[in-house]
Amino acid sequence: MFESVLSRLPEGRKLVLIHGNADPDAFGSAYALKVSFPDVDICAPEGLDRIAKVVARKFGYEPLSRADLGAYDAVLVVDTSSPEQLGQMNLPDEDWIIIDHHARNERWSNCQYFCDDTRRSCAELVFQLLKEAGVVVSRDAGLALLSGMVTDSGHFRYATAQLLGDFSQLMSLAKIDVDEVFDLTDMEPDVSERIAVLKGGQRMRFERVGQYIVAVSLGSSFESSVCKGMLSLGADIAFVVSQRDESFRLSARTRQDMVRAGLHLGKLLEDIGRDTSCEGGGHPGAAGMTGVGDAEAIANMCMSKAMDFLRGLNADKK
Secondary structure (H helix, E strand, O other): OOHHHHOOOOOOOEEEEEOOOEOHHHHHHHHHHHHHOOOEEEEOOOOEOHHHHHHHHHHOOOOEOOOOHHHOOEEEEEOOOOHHHHOOOOOOOOOOEEEEOOOOOHHHOOOEEEEOOOOOOHHHHHHHHHHHHOOOOOHHHHHHHHHHHHHHOOOOOOOOHHHHHHHHHHHHHHOOOHHHHHHHHOOOOOHHHHHHHHHHHHHOEEEEEOOEEEEEEEEOOOHHHHHHHHHHHOOOEEEEEEEEOOEEEEEEEEOHHHHHOOOOHHHHHHHHHHHHOOEEEEOOOEEEEEEEOOHHHHHHHHHHHHHHHHHHHHHHHO
16 A cells, blocks of 8 residues: 555655644654654654643654754655645645545545555554554554554444454554553543533533434534533534634534434535635544534534434434
């Protein structure tokens, strides 16, 4: 799969870019590349999330916040569904190498684009690259990739047979026990996150379509955690959107039975993004969108699209 780019990795300076508020899958994938090939820097233009910061501290590494792209012989982007997720560094060159597992995005089509949206984590693809390169996976690289696999699969709740196979193989190669991975990635939410979830519940409104429920809420932070809280309260599909001056940030989550019924949140948000000149995308069960616009109006559009899907689902059952 990666034969066309492997010759570029052993030589020259390389930069790995990761998306804003980067999670352990993004940072772990980037860090495994850093320790497996010479002269690699990582740049996180919009920072790391709380768990990724813990993983980074474990390895004693702090990614760059800015980088001069012209100083590097190769630029790789991992676990990033669209250029807009790179903040101010979102002008992809045709020579960039993109490795991703989200729904395919035409914005990357002029780059060297490696995308497999059947994978639960980008770490699986990076592990495949390391195997194709004949790299001996170090303990640090293994732990970084395992942290990405376990978090992006919802601590195995949404794991595939392929992910579990890679996870087991990587544990064996890097000589890592599973409790080490969970010790690194299992974190209780802090008080600010818990308050955000509670406030999200207070602001929540919902609509029912047959036996299904769509819920939306306006938030200010921890949008994905608020979404998960709304699902635990009984929603089948949840959208949480925060207003930041003229811009907004939206997170969406759904139950796996909705995914099995044909819902793809990444494509739903990509469609809305196309209609509103915003940027949306992601996985079938978890997705996001950012752009300029009114948060409440965007939330209403998401609810309307989700309800259309559920009406079609109900019609098919009659």
